[in-house]
Amino acid sequence: MENSLVLYQVNNRVAEITLNRPEKRNALNPALVEALKSAFKKAKEDENAKIVVLKANGEVFSAGADLAYMQQLQGFSYEENIKDSNALKELFETIRTLPKVVIAQVEGHAIAGGCGLATICDIIFTVPEAKFGYTEVKLGFVPAIVSCYLMQKVGETLTKKLLLSGELFTAQEALHYNLITYVTKATEMPLMVNNFALNLCNSASGNSLALTKQLINNTSNTWLDSCLTEAVKTNARTREGDDFKKGIAAFLAKEKINW
Template identity: 35%
Template sequence: MPDMNLQRLTVTAEGHVARVTLNRPDVRNAFDEATIVELTAAFRALADDASVRVIVLAANGPAFCAGADLNWMKRMADYSDAENRADALGLATMLNAIHTCNKPVIARVQGDAYAGGMGLVAVADIAITADSAHFCLSEAKLGLIPATIAPYVIRAIGARASHRYFVTAERIDAAEALRIGLVHQVVTAEDLDATVDAVAAAIAANSPNAVRECKQLVVDLADKPIDDTLISDTADRIARIRASDEGRDGVRSFLEKRKPSWLA
C-alpha cells in the first residue's frame, strides 16, 4: 500500500481489504479543502494498488460525516465566482474518484450522514449502516442545493424520492434510508463491523479481474436500452472474461475441485 502523508484520514490495510477512515471526530468528520484533497489522493492511490481488492470507507466518532466544515463554509462566503467554482469542482472530482474507483467501496456508516456526507454514502458501491444513524439532505435549509452529490444520490434513491428529500431537507432514519435504496443493509451498532467485514471478505475471495469487470458492467449498462448493440456488447464481455487468465483458471479450478489462483 502506498505511503501517504495524511492529516484528515487514516488509511490501513489488512490482507486485501483497505480501510479509509475519516478522522475528524471533533467536527463530526465534516470535510474541508484538505479532506477533499486527501480523499481524492487516497482513492486514486488505492485504485492503483494491486494488493487491494476492496475498500471500506469508515469514520471515527459518533457521526459518519456532517457535510461541510463550518470554517470552510465561512471562507466560502468570501470567495469569488471563480474560486467558488474551483472549490466545488474539487468536491465533485473527489466524489467521482470514489465512484469510479476500480475497487468496490463499502460505506460503513456508524452514525449520522448529512449533506455531503450523504453523498459519500451514495457514491459507495455498498452501504451498510447502524440502525441508530440518520440521514439528511440539509442544503435547502441553508439556501443551497445538493448539486455535486446529486448525480450519485439520484442514482441511489431514484428521482421520486429525490424530489421529496431535496426540497424538504427532512431527517430520515436508517429504516427509511433502506426503503428508498440509499443503503443496502441496516444492522445494530454491535453487528456493524462483523457485517462489513463479512461482505468485504466475500468480495476479496472473488476473482479481482471479475470484480473489476462486474463493477464496470453495472456502470456501463445501467439504464441502457436492451437493443442489438447492448446484446452484442454483453456477449463480447463474457467472451473476453472467459478467455482471460483468471477466467480460465476459475473454471478449471471449479472442475478440478481446487482453489483458484487468486486464493492460492
C-alpha cells in the same frame, strides 16, 4: 499518522480508509477532500487491496461542510466556487469509478455532503441509530452534485422528496428507499462489514468485480457527465446569492432562518 485527516491501512486485502476528524464531526473541508482523493487513489494502485471500506472515527460519519470553511465560502469568487465544487465532484467520481468495490461503514449520522459521500459508495452498511439527510436547501445551498447520483440510484420522485424537503430520515427509511444496503447493529458492524468484504475477496475475481462495476456505471452514464458539469455551475451560482449568505449567517449564529 494519528494526526492525519484520513487514515489508511490494509488487512487481508481489505483497505480501510478512515475519516479522522472526529473533533469536527468529520466535516468536509478542502484538506479533507484532497486527503480522501489521495487515499482512494492509493487504494486504486495498491496491489494488496482488493476491496475498500470507507469508515469514520468518532460518533458522526460526516456532518457535511465545515463551519469555518462555510464562512470562507461567502467571500469566494465565481471561479473559486467552481474550483471548490469541482474538487468535491472529483472525489465522488474517484469513488464511483474506482475499479474496486467501495463499502461504506456508516456508524453515525451522515448529513448533507456527508450523506453524499455515503451515497456514492457501492455498498452501504449503517447502524439503526444513524440519521441521513440532504439538508442543503434549508441553508440556502443546493445539493447539486449529489442530485446527479441520487437520481440514478432512487429515481426522480424520491430524489425530489429527499432533496426538496431537506428533512432527516432514519436508517430504516434509507433502507426502504434503496439508498443503503444493510442496517446492522453497532456491536456487529465491524464483523459484518469485514465478513462481507472478505467474502468478496475470496469468492469473486477482482477483474470481474471491476468490470461489473464499470458496466453498471456505463449503463447509467448516458447523461451523468453533463449533469455534473451543470451541477458544479449551479453550486457556484448559488453561493453568490443572497439566500446562501443569509442561510450561512443564520446557521453560524444558531438562529432560526425565516425564508
